[in-house]
Amino acid sequence: MTTDERTPAPWWRHGTLLVGQAVAMVLLGLLVTYAAADGRPLAAEDGIVRALAAHRGPLADTVTAWLSTAASTEMVIGLALLCVVALLVAPRVPLRAEALFLGASVAAQSAVFLLVTAFVERPRPDVERLDGAPPTSSFPSGHVGASAALYGGLAVLALRRLRGPWRLIAATLLFLVPPAVALSRMYRGMHHPSDVVGGLLNATSTLLVMGSAFLTERAPASDTRPGTRAVPGLTTGFRALVVRHPLSCPDDLAGQIRTLLDRHGCAEQQWTSTSAERPCGELAGRTGLDGVDLVVVCGGDGTVQACADVLSGTGVPLALAPCGTGNLLARNLGLPTDTLTALEEALEGADFGIDVGRLTGDGLTPARFTVMVGAGFDAAMVRDASPALKARLGWPAYALSAARHLGDPRMRLTLRLDGGRPLRRSARMVAIGNVGTLQGGLELLPGARPDSGRLEVVLLDPHGPAGWLSALTHLAARALPWRTTDPDPASGDAGPVAGGALEYFTASRVDLRFDRPQAREADGEVLSDGTRLSVAVEPSALRVRLPRSPASVVADAVPAVTGGAPSPLTSPSLPTVGKAEGSRRPSAVET
Incomplete structure (x- = not known):
């Protein structure tokens, strides 16, 4: 439909x-x-x-x-x-x-x-x-x-x-x-x-x-872009499992969410709280989800990532009640910033398939992510952000942490896209994303789309203050509402941008090897340092309840990425990772 x-x-x-x-x-x-x-x-x-x-x-x-x-x-x-x-x-x-x-x-x-x-x-x-x-x-x-x-x-x-x-x-x-x-x-x-x-x-x-x-929009007669097919919404009498982060979702907000679910016809609510040992509560320990029609996640991107890791491939939809520090997945899916408004709009919508990334590496337990993984500068920033400042300031706490790492040495790495030839690079940071917009509307990965069947990669390698200024100016200019349309980042036509401070790639599988152990993170959660990182996309693996399709959200901001895989929700089985040849923007040194 x-x-x-x-x-x-x-x-x-x-x-x-x-x-x-x-x-x-x-x-x-x-x-x-x-x-x-x-x-x-x-x-x-x-x-x-x-x-x-x-x-x-x-x-x-x-x-x-x-x-x-x-x-x-x-x-x-x-x-x-x-x-x-x-x-x-x-x-x-x-x-x-x-x-x-x-x-x-x-x-x-x-x-x-x-x-x-x-x-x-x-x-x-x-x-x-x-x-x-x-x-x-x-x-x-x-x-x-x-x-x-x-x-x-x-x-x-x-x-x-x-x-x-x-x-x-x-x-x-x-x-x-x-x-x-x-x-x-x-x-x-x-x-x-x-x-x-x-x-x-x-x-x-x-x-x-x-x-x-x-402030108002009109619906076209039809749309054939990838990701526009949806499964009809829930009927009255559905059963919900609510995963709650107790710090992000205090008691008064939890009570309002209970009332909201009741108002939308939820017949049965099961609640479970997260902890450091159980980041998705009792969801991971359930032997089956036969008695659950919808999983509601009340927390930030880390809680969403833990729940998505369990739900991917099961066919059980996930609804977002964003109340964390970043809430990047909710932002990129076009949901409002207010927790209750976002959940209410989602409950009135339909189920859409979005991609997830599967992450492996030395010293890491294989896991899925929904937003992005990174190594180097951004991972160190996430790792060293003060919990107290995050609780008081929200995402600006990350900016304060980032200032401490501006002078960190660059890392040497080898990049391989879809099993192709290795590319040798130096960078301050590497990010691999399923979605690309950060806080403040900053489009770090302008070609990323959650239903494209591809992952976007960016290497940040500014040289000196002028390089940092060039990179920041380029990214900030993309956040302006009157900006001109950039070339499709997935097409490989634009080449390195910002004087070479930024370089983009796209692939369905990305393998990274660092010369020395580097800080790593996934969806804002700190991982152990390591020298290897491999990421593969699982197209349409996660069902998410949304007021409109991910394709229409991205089309309002950037041109749709061509060549993406559609995301019809036809099977609860886990999709196979694609092996298409990755595309990239040309750069200087390759081996």
Whole structure:
């Protein structure tokens, strides 16, 4: 069956709507100006402004001055920029759509306002004005339009993202700002009532258009990309096994998850807690999963990895309730950052097959992973991150740990892709990923996709401060929402990037041998140091309950990787690891 895959409407539709909005506002402005000059039916407007001016007082003068300042051009632009940056940087996953919605709303409203004032020349009220009059038409009110675009847009985002009692309180307070600004502008003698109504109409229309462009999506008729086939969702009366990390999922959150599962028709809940000795609780010790329809994982990537190792190939779906430090798998699968929202959306979705990687190496017990494995710089960073700081700061604790290892010596290694000839390299870090986006929207592996049947590999080898700067600039540029599309990393066409500081490969099996023992990690869990690391992909081995397919999530961010294997959920048996020839980006020295 085809799921409700969602893609944004073409940009030209929203551009056409904005042009239509501008034309309508110009016509409305000309009509209002003509009607006011004729004296009917807007004769009463001057009386309203004069009545407000007659009741001026020191307190009202001060309050309306504050409101006018809050809606001034400088204040609106400054606050809009701060909010856009905050939406991109502060959350664990950048809220790009919300940032684009807010920034575009403020900019588009201003553009329409300037266009209207170029054609409409309505005089301001004939009363004493408390502010200096700008050389623009009284219609529409620029202050009211700007405040409605900014504060109204923030109110929409508050309703969209906040939870709990503060959600409605924050949205209500923000929605009240534009009407308060409208009243203050009339009180201060700057606009007629129809002018402030025009400003509100302009901003409201802009918010509707930008909301349609960035906050809502439309489903295409069909989609033939890999990974779009799904198994229907759960029916009422399903049985769930909940694996809970007791530190990441405290008692109050666990209680909310119980209630959520009950509300979605769960007939039986079995709960098990993880420990250092049992990272997936009692899941690994069960002789069978016949009495389980769904496994809910309440924890971070380490808990998910331990559960995925057990569930891969069984046909029993896994649902994510992300509440760890990184939650990288949930982020890359398009789930919300809020634990309860992510689980609720997953429960309302369908089951999709995603790949897992199988990891072996000297001194390691064979295990599967869902996100990525690494050696060198990133593994040392994970190993030395302070548990106390992780509990207090979250993922920024890793950044503090990373700063301590910037000067670590590079490692010498031999890389073999799909059994091909060995490639000799030096690097600070090697990462092999099933998915590629890190915290903050940083795309370390831009070609990685969880249903492609392939693994992506990156070698990080910057030389000196300039090399680090080049690598970081390249990766940071990819996180920008307006970036240009890069070549497909799996095609081998782009070559090394960032002046050779980054080099990419793709394969279904990757074998690494290091000259000296190196720090190693898998899905954020520290492994013992060693000299060998072998990783093979198991296509579509894990069933995950998601609101939409992994292919549609990746298509919203980067071009789909060609040549990937589809992931229909046709068999619970463990898939065979592929042996296709790996592809790479050319580099300097090979042996």
